[in-house]
Amino acid sequence: MTATSGGKESFAERSSLLGSTRTVVARRHALLEPASHVRGGLPGFPAHAAVILISPQIGAGFVQFLIHLKGEEGGGSSLPGVESFLYLLAGEASADLGGRAASLAAGDFFFSPPGIEWSLRAGGSGAHAVVFQKTYARLPGVEPPSPVLGRTEEGGGLPFLGDPDALLQTFLPEEPSFDMAVNLFHFRPGASLPFVEAHVMEHGLLMLQGRGIYRLDDAWYPVVAGDAIWMAPYCPQWFAALGPTPARYLYYKDVGRHPLRGSP
Ligand code: UGY
Ligand code: MN
Numbered sequence: 001m002t003a004t005s006g007g008k009e010s011f012a013e014r015s016s017l018l019g020s021t022r023t024v025v026a027r028r029h030a031l032l033e034p035a036s037h038v039r040g041g042l043p044g045f046p047a048h049a050a051v052i053l054i055s056p057q058i059g060a061g062f063v064q065f066l067i068h069l070k071g072e073e074g075g076g077s078s079l080p081g082v083e084s085f086l087y088l089l090a091g092e093a094s095a096d097l098g099g100r101a102a103s104l105a106a107g108d109f110f111f112s113p114p115g116i117e118w119s120l121r122a123g124g125s126g127a128h129a130v131v132f133q134k135t136y137a138r139l140p141g142v143e144p145p146s147p148v149l150g151r152t153e154e155g156g157g158l159p160f161l162g163d164p165d166a167l168l169q170t171f172l173p174e175e176p177s178f179d180m181a182v183n184l185f186h187f188r189p190g191a192s193l194p195f196v197e198a199h200v201m202e203h204g205l206l207m208l209q210g211r212g213i214y215r216l217d218d219a220w221y222p223v224v225a226g227d228a229i230w231m232a233p234y235c236p237q238w239f240a241a242l243g244p245t246p247a248r249y250l251y252y253k254d255v256g257r258h259p260l261r262g263s264p
Contacts, residue, residue, distance in 0.1 A: 010035075022221070028232040029216040030058055031223065037066070045075030053228040054204045060230055062134040062180075062252060064204035069093070069122035069129075076119030077131065083144075084112045085132045085172070085182045087250055089208070092123035097147050107152035109182070111172055113144045130206050132252040137179045137261065145177040157186055165191035174255075181253045185239075187212065189247075192240035201253045203231040210247030214239050 012035035015021070023036040032053050042050035045067060054064040067075070069091075076096075077084065086095070087109040095102045098116035102108075104127075112118040114136040120129065138144060150171055157167030165188040172178050187210075196215065211224040215238040216231060222242075223229070231237050241247035 022227075024219070024221070025058065026217065026219075027059070028235045030054070030228075030230040031214070031216070031221050032228045032230075034226040039068070042075075042077060044077045045069075046073055049073065049075060053206075054230045058230060059232060060204065061202055061254065062132060062204060064130065064132050064206070064228065064230075064252065067120070067127070067129045067131065069120070069127045071122055071124045071126050073126075074119060074121035076117065077133065078112070078117040079133070081114050081135055082133050083114050083136045083180065084118060085180065085252070086110055086112070086118070086120065087130050087182070089128045089130055091125055091127035093127040093129070094121050094123070095119070097149070100147065102149050105151075107154075109150055109152075109171060111145070111148040111182075113147060115144070116147055130250065132180070132182060132204055134180050134252075134254065137257050139176055139179075139257070142177050145173070145175070148172060152184060157184065160185070161194050163191065163194060166193070176256060179254060179257050181255045183251055183253070184208075185249050185251065187239070187241035187247045189241055189244055193238050196236050196238040198234050198236045200233050200259055201255060202233050203229070203235075203237070203251050203253055205229040205231070205249050205251040208248040208250055210241060210245045211243050212239055212241040212247045 016035045022033040024031045037051045039051050040047045051066040054060045088104045090106050093104045096119045157169040160166040160168045167186040169184040171182045207225050207227045209225050214221045214223045
């Protein structure tokens with residue numbers, strides 16, 4: 001991009017050339033817009049492939065990263081004691097989940113429990129994925145979960161707290177062995193969360209579609225597809241979908257552990 005490129009840059013590119021950004025990193029929340037992404041820093045993937053969005057370095061108890069693989073590129077990130085959830089955002093890929101092979105298309109996902117090695121290889125046109133990782137907290141006497149493979153159900157989801165305009169799809173079983181949830185929220189235009197939530201669970205979120213307004217602590221942020229958000233425990237949070245199209249986001253949440261026993 002040059003000064004003579006005829007003004008074809010996006011608004012985000014032009015405003016970041018002037019030192020502006022929608023990215024905010026606060027003590028209890030963060031909003032990361034795509035224009036401020038910097039790639040690299042993840043062993044197991046090509047250096048140009050990963051963008052680490054949320055991590056303990058920001059104050060979070062989990063990691064959220066993006067993977068951008070070109071055709072036929074691959075990688076994996078299996079750490080001892082760490083569980084992973086991968087959601088394919090675009091493209092096609094083949095996955096190896098502890099020796100089990102799977103083909104993934106956009107909207108497909110897998111959960112890899114601790115102790116299972118996983119890898120991903122992009123098809124010819126490349127692949128774009130988001131991954132959530134957390135150190136697994138085992139409950140005494142409860143076996144860790146098995147791997148899960150699944151897909152987004154288009155038009156699926158259940159009314160959230162009775163609201164048919166806010167549909168929630170849960171991707172992982174609500175069983176004591178699971179200590180993380182990943183859900184897809186689909187808001188029809190104008191729909192919102194019914195109240196300002198404040199809870200012990202932490203969130204990592206990726207806007208997949210549409211736009212809206214996110215309240216985090218005492219600030220209200222316009223958000224669009226591609227934005228990532230971190231919400232620390234107890235961060236007051238509220239969302240309303242704006243504009244003519246539905247808004248969709250995918251989000252992580254730690255679940256099912258006593259606050260005094262959240263870590264192994
Ligand atoms: O599951 C949740 O806590 C969800 N309702 N939070 C959110 O969308 N910010
Ligand atoms: Mn919440």
